[in-house]
Amino acid sequence: MGEQVEVKVDRKAGHMVRTSTQSGIEVKPFYNDKDVQHISYAEDLGDPGSYPFTRGLYPEMYRDRLWLKSFIVSYATAEETNKAFRQYIANGLTDLRLLCDLPTQSGIDPDHPSAWNSMMCGGVATYAINVYEEMLEGLPLGEAVFEFAHAGMSSFLYFYGLLVAVMENKGIDIKKLRGNSINDPIRSKLVYGCPDFPTFVDRRICLDHIEYSVRNTPNWRPIAPNGVDPCQAGMDAVKELGGCLAVATQVMTDLAERGITIDEFGPMVFALDAESDFFETIAKFRLARKMWAKIAKEKFNAKTKRAMQLKIGIRTSGLSLTHQKPLNNAARVTLQILSCVLGGVNSLDASSIDEAVGLPSIEARLFNLDTQHIITHEANVPLVADPLGGSYYLEWLTSHMETEVNKYLQEIEERGGVFACLESGWLNEVLEASRLKVQREKAEGKRLIVGVNAFRQEGEEGPVNKAIRDVAYKPPTVAAREEKVAEVKRYKAGRDMKRLKPLVKGLYRATKEGRNTQRPVIDAAKAGMTVGECVGVIRTAYGIHYDPFKEIEMPDFVREIVKET
């Protein structure tokens, strides 16, 4: 690498380079009772377990139940992933994040020409039910908690379908299914530009999944508006939270049209980002619970306590991790985990210290779990609920952010709601402006990243940093990819088409006739319908090209279905 630019900071007498939080909220040197005079304990905070749940969802908080510890488990093969799941569970992991590789997340099969370059990257190439069966073999399906954090909206429909199909095939009551789907149509387009479906199809699929789940798998949270990925893409904390609230509000409104009330729906889940700014992150979590409780009660007339409760699932910031001096990432992740515990979150997926180097190694993941055990059992942080509650600074910050989030929500509403804001490109502009602001601050030295634009290492890298680089997980080879393509082709050729075709036809007709698509997806998945076929058939029913990439034509049996219908 060439000459690197470094911001000069006096290492001995150094001072803070900024006077505002990471999101640009200007703060004073100190806060006192005058700054929190407007805050009412009963109305704005409440005891843990009481409305508006600012201080936490449960009176006993972590004494009663610790946060769920989860990872996105993303190894290349079903076998490796299954092995890793078992190892993690043995080390205290309680929540399984089932991710798949990037092509299947985008709605295409491994034998699609565009799959090649990212095949088996980011997870297993989960093209059909056989892969799920292998990946989940021997795992406690009725007891585990699953999370879906895929990119495309087709993923939630299809992979939830696979999970239900596997459980039903094993004779397990699907009512026992626990966990959540991100299923956030705004995030899929705004952040990932997912090609699987156009937005208007995304929006319908989202509701189909929720509706089916509410009525058949009551312990599954079928939507978790996602702030993590918008935030990683550039949104600040205010817009991250505002975006989640806007999506949740829109979806609850849409569900009402399908006759589902908020009380029937139950608790909401948000997937939020634990960023590097310690207090801002804690304030954001507390505020998220409070604002959703108020919206649920005041806007949707929630009657039950459950329906006013927001569960927070966390992913710690991957973007904050650096390629330079990767050991430093241990400090970053530890602080981020601490902010989650102090903020009273419900589940936590922490990034690994080697994530900026490669896909996380198993060792780095286990270090992560241990960090959480140390915070719990050695540092005793979770002993008391909301231990920072009442802090002048934190309470002021929480209250100030509420005003800012409300302004943002107001603007979205004035622009016709969150979908109109997506389709007009306004959300993109907001994201871009926010991202550029950060980029500028870094260039101007107003945002220091240790080891990157300040406090850089002189000379050779030490052995620990080197070792972190070396253990990072290596992506699959060309030979492994070739074998995968051959495997998929064999699988497709070996299916009982007499059984499969009418079930796929069922999905085609349900899509066309506006009926819920979730059950037909489950049934067809049992007979071997692949993710690419699922996406293609739904697209075809809408009269758009079978292939999101427009590179391949529909298979013959789908062509026959279209002709026959």
Next chain:
Amino acid sequence: MEEKRPIRVLIAKVGCDIHERGALTLMTTLRDNGMEVIYTGRYQTPKGVANAAVSEDVDVVALSDHTGSLPIIAESVLSELEKFGVSDIKVVAGGLLTPADVKSLEDMGVTGNYGPGTPMEVIVEHIRGLV
């Protein structure tokens, strides 16, 4: 002899990698440093990237990827460029890279090979140096 013009760069993402922030950040940085930048967007094929690079008569193709597949991607893009009979378009890469990846990329003639968090000035200077 050569006409004077801004440096033209094609920023490309091949395959289904969804991480776009690095590419976008590079895009605006290069523009702000007086370059003409063409961004292909996500979900590209190697052939499409090579075709765009030749059509747009760019000086540099910058590949961005966060799946750990940069060597595979670079190899196929280089081979597609070769099919067009073009060898003077420089290819640079950035994203998730292991030391082994960097080595194999360098062997192919792909330069830069920057990890996340690399200061933008470094990349700008590298591209200027190439052209």
Next chain:
Amino acid sequence: MARTTNVDELIDLMKNRDIKGLARAISIVENDGEGKVRLLNEAFKEASGTCLTLGFTGAPGVGKSTLINSVIKQYRQAGKTVGVITVDPTSPFSGGAVLGDRLRMKEHNTDSDVYIRSLASRKALGGLSEATKYALYLFKAFGFDVIIVETLGVGQDEIDVAKFVDVTALLLVPGYGDTIQMAKAGIMEIADIFIINKSDRPGAELLKKQILNILYMKPEGERPPVVNTSADRDEGVEAVMEAIELVRSRSTIDGTERYRRRIAEEIRSSALSLLKNKVDQHLEQMVDRVLTCATTPIEAAEDILRHLRG
């Protein structure tokens, strides 16, 4: 193989329909490189007289690229080869540019019968309309059946581009409230077709009425068609194709006169552009003289012209 800058080789490459030749030739012409004039002369002689040139113009965000993407698809299905010129603004601060329109036409990226080239507006070098005009020569010489030019539709340059194409379509979207501004900018006058994109949005009908009101004064046989589309849903593209054919069938009536006018416009704009460059060479010196009270701006202008004649 390194890409050549030799004019003869480039001409040969173009005759062999090798896009490397066209791509490099455009760079040379765009940047006033060596051999520009010869390239353009050769291109003019080679130019296909039967190709159809289309202009799509409209404010940023109205969906031009997405619509063009669908139009390309229509022509490709009919077996036609398509060349596309897209223009994006150059940053006045850095001189750099983000050329982003390919992004929305990527399904044609692997089709060897579709060629897409992005130009930056780069005001310094003769302006956008000059670069586009010359790029059109090269595209015509390459022999595409259809050539599409996409411009931003915000200034005089874009209005000028309309003079160099057969059919100009103006894209509008409901709810922007920019109809009146368009009228002011003079774009309403040059449009042969009005396309209301994103017609699934509220306000589409109102916008159509507003446009029809403005067009009402034109005789029926010359009145530009108004078409509704939702390009992101692939809706209304056939209607756009029909409108293009309709306008084309009208313009063949006075085809010769139209061509004559275009050539006149091309000569005029090229001459003015040459003149401007020459004038610019004397400008600084004359400014100094005016500032030291040695002459007046009026006299300075006459001095420059005298100098050019001599």
